[in-house]
Amino acid sequence: MTVEDKNIVWLDLFPFLSYQKKIKLLTLFDVDLDLKKVFLVKPAFREVLTQEEFSKMSKLLDDNYLNSQIARFEKDNIEMITIHNEKYPSLLKEIDSPPLCLYCKGNTQLLNTTSIAVVGTRKPTDYGIVTTKEFVKELARAGVTIVSGMAVGVDTIAHKTALEENGNTIAVLAGGLYHIYPSINIGLARKIVENNLIITETSPDISAQTYYFPLRNRIIAGLTKGTLVTEAGEKSGSLITINRAIDYNREIFVVPGRIDSPNSKGTNNIITEYPPTFTTSANKILDFLQIKKENLKNSFVQLDLNEQIILNYITAEKKTFQEILDHTKLKPNDLNAILLELEMNGVITKLANNSYIKN
Amino acid sequence: MLAKILSYGLTGITGYPVTIELDINAGLPGYDVVGLADTAIKESKSRVKAAIKNSTYNYPISKVIINLAPADTKKEGSLYDLPIALGILVAEEVITNNSLKDFVVLGELSLNGDVRKLNGILPMLISAKQMGFNKFIIPKDNAMEAAFIDKIEVYPVETLKQVVGFLKGEIEIKPNDNKTYESALKDHNFKHDFAYVKGQASAKRAMEIAAAGGHNIILIGPPGAGKTMLAKCFPSILPDLTFEESLEVTKIHSVAGVLDPKKGIVVERPFRSPHHTATLIALTGGGLKAKPGEISLAHNGVLFLDELPEYNRNTIETLRQPMEDGYITVARNALTVQYPANFILVASMNPCPCGYYGSTTHECKCTPTAIHNYLSKISGPLLDRIDLHIEVDSVNYEELSNYELEESSAEIKKRVNKARAVQLERFKNSGIYSNSKMNEKEFKKYCALDKESSDLIELAFKKFNLSARAYNRILKVARTIADLDGKEHIEKKHIMEAIQYRTLDKKYTV
DSSP: HHHHHHHHHHHOOOOOHHHHHHHHHSSSSSSTOOOOHTTTTTTHHHHHHHHHHHHHTTOOOOHHHHHHHHHHHHHHEEEETTSSSTSSSSHHHHHSSSEEEEEEEEEEEEEEEESSEEEEOOOHHHHHHHHHHHHHHHHHOOOOOEOOOOTTTTTHHHHHHHHHHOOOOEEOSSTTHHHHHOGGGGGHHHHHHHSSSSEEOTTOOOOOOOHHHHHHHHHHHHSSSSSEEEEOTTTHHHHHHHHHHTTTTEEEEOOOOOTTTTGGHHHHHHHOOOGGGOOSSHHHHHHHHHHHHHHOOOOOOOOOHHHHHHHHOSSOOOOEHHHHOOOOHHOOOHHHHHHHHHHHSSEEEEEGGGGGEEO | OOEEEEEEETTTEEEEEEEEEEEEESSOOOOEESSSBBBHHHHHHHHHHHHHTTTOOOOSEEEEEEEEEEETSSOSSSHHHHHHHHHHHHTSSOGGGGGTTEEOOOEOTTTSSEEOOOOOOOHHHHHHHHHHEEEEEEGGGGGHHHHHOOOOOOEEEEEEHHHHHHHHHHSOOOOOOOOHHHHHTTTOSSOGGGEEEESOOHHHHHHHHHHTTTTOEEEEEEEEESSHHHHHGGGGSSSOHHHHHHHHHHHHHHHHHHOTTTTTOOOOOOOOOOTTTTTHHHHHEEEHHHHTHHHTTTTTTTTETTTTTGSOOHHTTHHHHHHHEEEEEEEEESEEEEOOOEEEEEEESSSSSSTTTOOOOOOOOHHHHHHHHHHTOOOOOHTTOOOOOEEEEOOOHHHHTSSSOOOHEEEEHHHHHHHHHHHHHHHHTTTTGGGGGGHHHHHHHSSSOHHHHHHHHHHHHHHHHHHHHHHHHHHHHHHHHHHHHTOOOOHHHHHHHHHHHBBHHHHSSO
């Protein structure tokens, strides 16, 4: 690690330093000057920092302390990729306030792959679940890296679907890597780091504050060539990601929803404002990325008569178990077995309340 | 003059003989009870005195000393009123002690000399019969309860005067008629029947499996979906109580005082549904006298916990051990009692705090965190003991307005009985009665899978992120499904159906 890298990691240890302050401090002197060494001598620091900040920072000037922190992070397989590192994603460098250091866990080669952000509401409807799955499936199969925020709802579905398809995915967190949030997704995080990647600009020991999330969204938008919103309400946080994507001149893809659905108000509003964002299939995104849809191994499943009847009955509209039963006149035990088979083959999805929907 | 009369006492549901020794001495009039008697026994003084006087006999104006032997065991209740009164009359030489030889006497007295009903007659009589006693004088109101024990002479009595007349040989009392269990079984029918439950085919099927294999089941659904109704119908498809089972249940109900005096014996599998404000003691049993709790009252039957997440978490966690062992040990400072508690747990819950998550008719307003918190009120270990999870949705209008009767409980019960017979044969001499109670050994032996099935289950585990604990549950349920199907080996489709009943393991994780 170079001196300038260490400077950044050291500054990141202090949660009270804003991004702007860090930039100011880093540009005070030549890049290869160890800030800690001159901290007490040079008066310039006192001009930038408040008295309190200054005294807090002056307590942690020991080089051994920083080195022990870095050693601890590295022992936990956290890779620190600063903006000066060649691994740093080139797209992210282009934005107006690129993170100074990315704390990464997992496969860092994904940072420079072709990627699309998939974001949306934390409380998707059945429609949101199905469309998110459908889009992510096609994108992941085509080799596009799926970037999202690992929040509950659409984010989680995006990550999970990408993993299911053996695709690539990057989760961008708001807090530090020792404070995975939301805790409900700790299991998912563990799975992602196996072959995929989790990144954050927050130092590992710092937990997320509310205002970190909009900042996180700028990374999601900045890291990717385009952002896809599958379902978002009027005040959804994913609209922040969209605004950042617009700021950074990235492509936006928005899936329309029903006009009477509160969960689609946000997405429908964007489409009204920017009609070109209107997206109804993953092909549009793949075309934009200039990825030819490979002739995927056709996962065609051989269906018998009963399965055929059930599939014809379950359409995009979800059907409850009882409805399917009444329609097919099968016995409940046989129907249960058939539905599980279809679900395992990925033809249908089971939703809450014992109802099913076609994929 | 000394009198000696036999009576009986209870700890938990086992009885022990109590000898009442009574002596009348010269001295200031008084009434002393020794032998660790509780307040109810000490208060017998007033009842006995009034009852004797009102039955036109003389109460001695001297010192009465009563000893309840064995003297080191605590005794409680009002059941010694009648034997004490008879003891006084022996001492007063109204009747002879000899006429009371061989009789075990039990009964509470009212002030006018009537003999009143007691709790716990059946367990006392059963235990007394085993000890070799065979002549009993008991309150007439308890006669039905005693009627199901054969080879004993039971004399039901109504008043103190009647007892005295009987012992003097002036009145004849006919011994209680014996009744057979079959006759009691014949004249009962269930209040709730699946014939009147519209739709809900999936839930009914799951309940059939639960009944056949003795599996615990949880019903998840929005308010008004019919969860409670389904649960209430559940006893109607359970196999009939055998006589031995019935005696076990009746004993507990008799001790708890919830037995119907007109029936005298429990012929229906108990269905207990304690409210969610029930305390831990109410559920497990206890209190000063270590009375049986709801889980023991549900022995050999159904414990229904409506709105499971509403229960105090500590309270439901205590169910874990009895669910595993089939009994509960209630320890109080004076005594430690073991009550059987072998029940099928039927629980119900809403899918989220507002109740409408996933509903087809209402919109759910809950945040994912709220839903997660609601579901995590039920601990993993408890969920681990519930084999079947089934979602119930409200019934639509077409089904409600359909007047055709659905399949009746009797029809379903036939299939359940058949599957139970297969299990009884399989687990003969192993002390296990149903698939749900299989141990590791039996599990290995009877839940063996062929290649196709084990591949399938492996695939399902990966696909649905099933927990390790789900594995045993799925196979046990699959075993029951195979038994219902009349198959010796578990087949692929049985496993597939069983996996469908692990809703809470595989879904609700988005």
